Amino acid sequence: MGNKLLTFTEQQLENYQDCTFFTRKEILRRLRVHKKFREIRPDLVPKRMRQNEQVTIRVPLEDVVEKLPELRENPFKQRICEVFSRDGKGNLSFEDILDLLSVFSEQAPRDIKVYYAFKIYDFDNDRHIGTEDLDSALVLLMRQELSPEDRQQIIEKVIEEADVDGDGKLSFMEFEHVITRAPDFLSTFHIRI
Structure with a gap:
């Protein structure tokens, strides 16, 4: 990956590695998750997010279930979003989506x-x-x-x-x-x- 795509600091990458079931390599591959997150609502999600924005910027449930291909066909898509959203209503922040993908990864215990x-x-x-x-x-x-x-x-x-x-x-x-x-x-x- 070129430096152009890197949207997180070294410390943020280490923090994600500590709090998910992803390896560092997987986290770097999951930088495209940020791209996907941004594509759901480009008007809401900046290209470069400050650390607090990774938790505070939330994409509405309706947009997530409609535009995130990994959930689109899942009959539990709304419920999954509700469970992983910190607001309990299904509106997801970037960190909520990372948590969701981490738990659903094959490496999760x-x-x-x-x-x-x-x-x-x-x-x-x-x-x-x-x-x-x-x-x-x-x-x-x-x-x-x-x-x-x-x-x-x-x-x-x-x-x-x-x-x-x-x-x-x-x-x-x-x-x-x-x-x-x-x-x-x-x-x-x-x-x-």
């Missing part, structure tokens, strides 16, 4: 992926995955192809199989137990840029 998968499925943010959360996930996954009765049967079966303590919802530990029995789940929990 399994326990981090499970943690964020749980957060994504916990639509109401009550630290449990209940019947409403499962219904929301099914609606997104099946794009309204299942009747409410079919969704209810699936939800009941999931709760029956995974709810160890019998409280009608899944705790993080119960969710983690289910995920360890479904190795394909984590192999699909990544985004390529």
Whole structure:
């Protein structure tokens, strides 16, 4: 890469390496993430961002899900943005996008992926995955192809199989137990840029 494309200081690159699962080489390759971030809203994102702007400049959720190709076809795109946004509304800063891509990278540890998968499925943010959360996930996954009765049967079966303590919802530990029995789940929990 030529110096022309370098938009971060040496210290900023080291900081990103310390707080993500990316190697230095990957961070340098991900400088194109800044370019992508800027392309989402060039009127909002400057070519060179000062350190505070990497957190304070936020691209609106609607623009991210429409213009970021890595999320465009994902049925959970809005929920993913909400989980990774520091404002909780899905508006993403550059650092929010780096966090998102870091967690979805192949190098991210399994326990981090499970943690964020749980957060994504916990639509109401009550630290449990209940019947409403499962219904929301099914609606997104099946794009309204299942009747409410079919969704209810699936939800009941999931709760029956995974709810160890019998409280009608899944705790993080119960969710983690289910995920360890479904190795394909984590192999699909990544985004390529």
